[in-house]
Amino acid sequence: MPATLQDGLFRLCACALQKEGAIPSMVDKKTFEAFRERRFIETVRHAYAKSRFYRTAFDRCGLTPQDIRGIKDLSKIPFTTAQDLAGANYEFLCISQGNVEKPVTYFSSGTTGLQKRLYFSQADIREIQNFLAVGMRTVADPGETIQILLPNSSGRGIGTILGTALQQNSMHAVVTDVFESSARQIEYTRRHKPSVWFGDAGVIYRITKEMEHATDLSRLGVRVLFLTMGYVADAMRTNLETIWGCRVLTHYGLTETGWGLAVECPAMHGYHYNEFGVITEVIDPETGEPLPEGMEGELVFTTIGREAMPLLRYRSRDIAWLRSAPCACGCTLDAIGPVAKRQEAVALLPNGTEVYPTMFADTLYSFENVVDYDICLHKKPDGPVLIFQVETTGETNSAMLRDALEALPCIQQGKAEIQVETLPLGALKATCLRKKLIREVI
Numbered sequence: 001m002p003a004t005l006q007d008g009l010f011r012l013c014a015c016a017l018q019k020e021g022a023i024p025s026m027v028d029k030k031t032f033e034a035f036r037e038r039r040f041i042e043t044v045r046h047a048y049a050k051s052r053f054y055r056t057a058f059d060r061c062g063l064t065p066q067d068i069r070g071i072k073d074l075s076k077i078p079f080t081t082a083q084d085l086a087g088a089n090y091e092f093l094c095i096s097q098g099n100v101e102k103p104v105t106y107f108s109s110g111t112t113g114l115q116k117r118l119y120f121s122q123a124d125i126r127e128i129q130n131f132l133a134v135g136m137r138t139v140a141d142p143g144e145t146i147q148i149l150l151p152n153s154s155g156r157g158i159g160t161i162l163g164t165a166l167q168q169n170s171m172h173a174v175v176t177d178v179f180e181s182s183a184r185q186i187e188y189t190r191r192h193k194p195s196v197w198f199g200d201a202g203v204i205y206r207i208t209k210e211m212e213h214a215t216d217l218s219r220l221g222v223r224v225l226f227l228t229m230g231y232v233a234d235a236m237r238t239n240l241e242t243i244w245g246c247r248v249l250t251h252y253g254l255t256e257t258g259w260g261l262a263v264e265c266p267a268m269h270g271y272h273y274n275e276f277g278v279i280t281e282v283i284d285p286e287t288g289e290p291l292p293e294g295m296e297g298e299l300v301f302t303t304i305g306r307e308a309m310p311l312l313r314y315r316s317r318d319i320a321w322l323r324s325a326p327c328a329c330g331c332t333l334d335a336i337g338p339v340a341k342r343q344e345a346v347a348l349l350p351n352g353t354e355v356y357p358t359m360f361a362d363t364l365y366s367f368e369n370v371v372d373y374d375i376c377l378h379k380k381p382d383g384p385v386l387i388f389q390v391e392t393t394g395e396t397n398s399a400m401l402r403d404a405l406e407a408l409p410c411i412q413q414g415k416a417e418i419q420v421e422t423l424p425l426g427a428l429k430a431t432c433l434r435k436k437l438i439r440e441v442i
């Protein structure tokens with residue numbers, strides 16, 4: 001039986017307490033919360049003592065670590081933004097450069113295109129791996145094989161980090177690279193007989209669409225498609241469930257939180273997250289004020305227990321709600337809503353109507369030939385035009401796609417003209433790992 005996320009997090013807490021010499025008979029919610037409070041306070045002190053960025057940020061607003069006595073004081077701490085990360089070199093680093101196990105440099109996929117650098121120590125990577133294994137145990141049993149379809153450049157990427165984590169926790173991993181051909185991915189599956197596929201939602205959907213007619217995917221023995229790195233529209237989920245004859249579950253995470261963060265709750269439309277290593281808040285993106293429970297706003301993350309580069313109140317620019325426990329699934333963890341809207345991906349039409357790519361996902365993926373899409377906005381003097389490039393597996397009537405898109409409320413309200421250009425299979429493959437945006441063209 002797969003384990004719940006709560007069981008896994010409480011187990012991580014028990015291990016941490018044992019390392020400190022305490023022998024907890026059982027970790028319950030109260031013990032877990034107390035440990036988390038302590039971890040948070042220690043993280044704040046560590047960040048202030050060792051990171052130039054946080055020392056300056058605290059000093060600038062007259063704050064000392066002693067003013068932070070618990071998570072209730074979190075909102076006193078100034079935010080950390082993507083711009084802060086992009087402008088920094090070693091200002092966030094809390095350990096010597098020689099003790100960095102893994103530096104990660106990446107570009108945010110948004111309009112800003114900021115280059116950000118994160119540092120992880122060996123202990124950080126171990127802790128990240130512990131959580132990744134806990135997350136995977138929510139869908140897989142010990143002894144099962146998981147095929148990992150993630151970027152894995154030179155065998156040093158997140159694919160390998162996850163694969164090692166699973167091997168260390170009695171699961172088997174087959175790490176394949178996302179850029180291998182769809183036929184090769186299926187070959188790996190036939191050879192290694194994984195029961196779970198874990199990987200980028202767009203990549204797995206592309207492989208599915210490329211292979212569904214050549215192979216009966218429902219006979220490969222995969223019982224869960226565990227999708228990450230993207231919003232999964234209901235239509236995409238239904239198509240995958242039908243074609244593979246298996247469950248589809250989703251994951252939400254970001255590099256800044258150590259890749260892994262949250263796994264889908266079996267009982268509701270949302271996620272439970274790694275409360276052992278992260279504290280989540282939701283704020284009003286305009287004012288920065290914390291929002292009441294259940295209201296949609298910007299997710300803000302504080303990583304706790306990190307050695308090399310803790311992040312305090314990091315503004316993710318992802319929009320979702322946060323609800324406190326308990327949940328309908330029976331666990332006592334908080335829940336995060338699905339992240340459909342990313343601030344970086346929002347485009348404004350001239351009359352103020354907001355549009356962003358996931359608004360169109362359900363409509364487009366309800367056409368069975370559609371594999372992927374890209375959107376541009378052209379603000380012409382006589383009105384806005386949204387240009388959809390839609391990759392398909394074969395003949396798709398672009399007029400039907402256009403009519404379906406034109407009927408959407410956001411298009412009616414924004415008085416936008418729709419143009420659809422269909423592209424042959426493979427046309428958008430090179431950009432499929434980028435998060436979707438609406439690019440403005442002139």
Ligand SMILES: [Zn+2]
Nearest residue numbers: 265327328329
């Ligand atoms: Zn739940």
